[in-house]
Amino acid sequence: MAASLTIKGLSKSYPAQKDAVPLLVLESMDFHVPAGSIVSIAGLNGSGKTTLLRIIAGLESPDTGSMLIDEKIKTSSSGRNIGMIFQEVALLPWRTVRQNIAVGLELDERPKTELEDLVDDFITAFGLADYAGKYPKELSGGLRQKVAIARTLAPGPGVVLMDEPFSALDCQTREEMLSFLLKVWAKRQDTILFVTHNIEESLYLSDQVLVISPKPSRVAEIIPVTMPRPRDKTSLEFNMLRRRIIDVLRRLSEANP
Amino acid sequence: MLKAIGVFTALLLFWELFCLTQIIPEALLPSPPQVAKAFIELLYTGMPPGHRLPGHALYSLGRVLAGTGLAVLCGVPTGLVLGSSPKLRSLFMPVINFLRPIPPLAWIPLAILWFGLGFASAVYLIFLGAFFPIVLSTCSGVNSVDRLFVDSVRIFGAKQGAIWLKVLLPGAMPSILTGIRVGLGIGWMTLVAAEFTGIRGGYGLGYMIMNARDLQRTDEVMAGMAAIGIIGLGMEYLMGRLAKHLLRWQ
Numbered sequence: 077m078a079a080s081l082t083i084k085g086l087s088k089s090y091p092a093q094k095d096a097v098p099l100l101v102l103e104s105m106d107f108h109v110p111a112g113s114i115v116s117i118a119g120l121n122g123s124g125k126t127t128l129l130r131i132i133a134g135l136e137s138p139d140t141g142s143m144l145i146d147e148k149i150k151t152s153s154s155g156r157n158i159g160m161i162f163q164e165v166a167l168l169p170w171r172t173v174r175q176n177i178a179v180g181l182e183l184d185e186r187p188k189t190e191l192e193d194l195v196d197d198f199i200t201a202f203g204l205a206d207y208a209g210k211y212p213k214e215l216s217g218g219l220r221q222k223v224a225i226a227r228t229l230a231p232g233p234g235v236v237l238m239d240e241p242f243s244a245l246d247c248q249t250r251e252e253m254l255s256f257l258l259k260v261w262a263k264r265q266d267t268i269l270f271v272t273h274n275i276e277e278s279l280y281l282s283d284q285v286l287v288i289s290p291k292p293s294r295v296a297e298i299i300p301v302t303m304p305r306p307r308d309k310t311s312l313e314f315n316m317l318r319r320r321i322i323d324v325l326r327r328l329s330e331a332n333p
Numbered sequence: 334m335l336k337a338i339g340v341f342t343a344l345l346l347f348w349e350l351f352c353l354t355q356i357i358p359e360a361l362l363p364s365p366p367q368v369a370k371a372f373i374e375l376l377y378t379g380m381p382p383g384h385r386l387p388g389h390a391l392y393s394l395g396r397v398l399a400g401t402g403l404a405v406l407c408g409v410p411t412g413l414v415l416g417s418s419p420k421l422r423s424l425f426m427p428v429i430n431f432l433r434p435i436p437p438l439a440w441i442p443l444a445i446l447w448f449g450l451g452f453a454s455a456v457y458l459i460f461l462g463a464f465f466p467i468v469l470s471t472c473s474g475v476n477s478v479d480r481l482f483v484d485s486v487r488i489f490g491a492k493q494g495a496i497w498l499k500v501l502l503p504g505a506m507p508s509i510l511t512g513i514r515v516g517l518g519i520g521w522m523t524l525v526a527a528e529f530t531g532i533r534g535g536y537g538l539g540y541m542i543m544n545a546r547d548l549q550r551t552d553e554v555m556a557g558m559a560a561i562g563i564i565g566l567g568m569e570y571l572m573g574r575l576a577k578h579l580l581r582w583q
Contacts, residue, residue: 166485170503180489
């Protein structure tokens with residue numbers, strides 16, 4: 077069941093090395109992701125986007141700030157009801173496609189029949205029937221990401237975090253995966269927080285684009301994207317928004333050389 | 334495979350030719366056919382008579398499997414825990430590095446004092462030989478597992494036990510299997526030496542070889558050694574098959 081995500085005053089710094097001052101990565105981040113929407117975070121390389129997602133996922137802890145899922149404060153890493161798709165495909169190489177999709181459900185201690193049924197549903201819906209018994213090394217990059225998406229969605233997370241999941245794919249496969257993701261989202265209406273440094277990708281997918289500044293990162297501008305889906309990347313509106321994001325990023329980059 | 338058999342045959346031929354020169358007396362270095370004949374004698378008559386080779390081999394195998402099995406049961410969890418905790422590693426590695434270089438054979442007097450002559454002391458010595466390589470291989474295997482895999486299950490709320498079972502154990506399996514192979518080899522060497530020092534039951538390949546030596550049957554000593562080699566080859570083959578099955582994802 078899709079949930080909303082609210083981040084309030086989130087800051088994170090890393091301890092100083094030797095005589096250097098502590099490195100402030102995120103500074104008072106505030107934003108809201110409505111339930112069932114796709115929100116992208118666009119920023120320059122090294123602006124702390126991955127750190128932000130890792131904190132939301134509970135893999136790292138913030139210095140200050142809070143996180144609310146469906147308006148309820150979440151502190152512990154467990155019970156957050158969050159799924160995450162990593163930049164590098166993190167499928168377990170010793171598990172087959174079927175076993176990888178099942179891993180979250182096993183940890184959720186779902187009854188065996190429910191687990192089997194859910195895995196079967198995802199294998200069918202994602203067109204993975206021919207690959208169910210194969211190991212990740214036997215799959216193409218696009219198929220691996222499909223499995224990673226299925227694995228993340230199978231336990232039914234309230235919020236899905238995606239950390240540049242298609243950055244390692246070639247152009248053609250990336251386009252296919254973007255369409256595939258939108259098709260899945262149209263059916264399920266998951267809440268997705270998508271990190272990317274590809275502006276086209278963020279405009280193609282999202283209801284909102286949060287442009288973040290270089291370190292220490294904060295939300296510099298929220299750009300709503302109201303174009304109907306599927307979006308035409310050659311349309312005037314698409315390119316005007318693209319130009320607007322580029323301008324914001326350029327301004328931010330010049331302000332923080 | 335054929336090439337390996339060729340090399341093996343060539344070595345046997347060289348040995349036979351060397352024996353024909355009679356540089357070393359036959360009583361000290363019997364020829365391959367004499368060793369083969371002794372091997373058949375050991376199979377049917379035994380050393381001492383009535384204690385036949387299959388019985389000796391089975392007793393020895395039982396001791397090796399019990400000692401190495403115990404080492405796997407204790408060594409793999411120890412390696413998993415030490416591999417995933419730098420704090421525990423810094424506490425316990427100095428102890429392991431202190432105990433590890435002590436040869437298992439140096440423990441023989443203590444093993445006999447603590448467990449007496451027989452099965453328990455042999456198993457204890459084999460355990461000591463196999464335990465440390467298994468711990469160290471498991472530990473290094475755990476360290477080589479990509480942290481991304483750990484994160485990928487932590488995101489689902491996995492606790493430490495699940496992380497060990499679902500990520501660290503399978504991820505470290507290639508190293509664990511290498512450790513077990515090394516441990517089995519050391520266990521086997523330790524066993525034969527332990528059987529030299531006395532086995533009450535009257536069975537064991539080491540015991541059989543010592544008996545043959547006492548009767549100056551060099552041919553039977555070498556046939557016993559060949560039996561150990563054959564069992565070693567068989568175990569290596571089985572371990573290879575097991576590794577191929579468990580690591581088919583690689």
